[in-house]
Amino acid sequence: MLLTVLITTTACVLPNALNAQTEVKSMKECCMMKDGKMMHYKNGKTVPMKMNKTMANGTKCMTNGECVMKNGDKMMMKDGDCMDMKGNMNKCETMQKTSQSDKVTSTKYACSMHPEVTSDKPGKCSKCGMDLSKK
Numbered sequence: 648m649l650l651t652v653l654i655t656t657t658a659c660v661l662p663n664a665l666n667a668q669t670e671v672k673s674m675k676e677c678c679m680m681k682d683g684k685m686m687h688y689k690n691g692k693t694v695p696m697k698m699n700k701t702m703a704n705g706t707k708c709m710t711n712g713e714c715v716m717k718n719g720d721k722m723m724m725k726d727g728d729c730m731d732m733k734g735n736m737n738k739c740e741t742m743q744k745t746s747q748s749d750k751v752t753s754t755k756y757a758c759s760m761h762p763e764v765t766s767d768k769p770g771k772c773s774k775c776g777m778d779l780s781k782k
Contacts, residue, residue: 679724703732703733
């Protein structure tokens, strides 16, 4: 009887477990600039970057948003920029998805000139310095 209960429980949980694994695999680990801060996305969580990261191609991504390529060239990341752990730069889908859910649940303030700059409290726009207005 105990074996039957375990099999039934596993059958109920397994579809959700498979979906969760698929979702995690489709999202890549990356470093991104979000609201003027460098963030690290891994295993479905976005946390502030506390240490510099070296990508597979030798590019170093710093906590201040500066990236130093293997050949010594430097560049600054801007809001929405994302660098995967291979060192490829693009606009981060993960950040955009996170922003969408943040807007729905907690964002109350935005810049009138740069609506992508949002916050859950009053402040200044990281791009132009204007006050964020209440939505």
